[in-house]
Amino acid sequence: MEGDGKRDKADSPTNSQQTVSDDDEIDYTTKPEFYDPELDNKDERWIDKKRHGCDSDAVLSCPACFTTLCLECQRHEKYLTQYRAIFVVNCKIGNDKVLRQNNSRSRKRNRGTEGFDGDDARSTDIETFKQVCCSVCSTEVGVIDQDEVYHFYNVLPSES
DSSP: OHHHHHHHHHHHHHTSOOOOOHHHHHTTSSSOTTOOOOHHHHHHHHHHHHHHHOOOSOOOOOOOOOOOEEOOOOOSSTTTOOOOEEEOOOOOEEEEEEEEEEEEOOOOHHHOOOOOOOOHOSSSSSEEEEEEETTTTTEEEEEEEEOOOOOOOSSSEEEE
């Protein structure tokens, strides 16, 4: 029985001479066609050009499809998972869902999905928010206020 065990071990694919390592098949004399050692530097110059030299707290992405939504934003002081921005990409504003808030009360008690009324938008006591979704997968990522400031609360932040 011991002889059978040794024979099985010698015949296994891991010990055979036919097994070739991936490193043995790679020809290192030619440059890989999809590798660019300057790519990080090019990306950094591109983002600096887009931001006009301004710093950002994060780069925001959609949590469902990872599409970039914002390159320049400011983190909320109290709610650390929320961000605000003026310039966004890959976002669409949903006019079908409007949130209204009475400025004199707490936001949590007054949020609702009531219809949009033009008189409410002009009122000084009521603030109106429209839903903001990812333009690629339609995931809700935040809201936009009357001053066209985007407030993101359902996003993936990454270091900028």
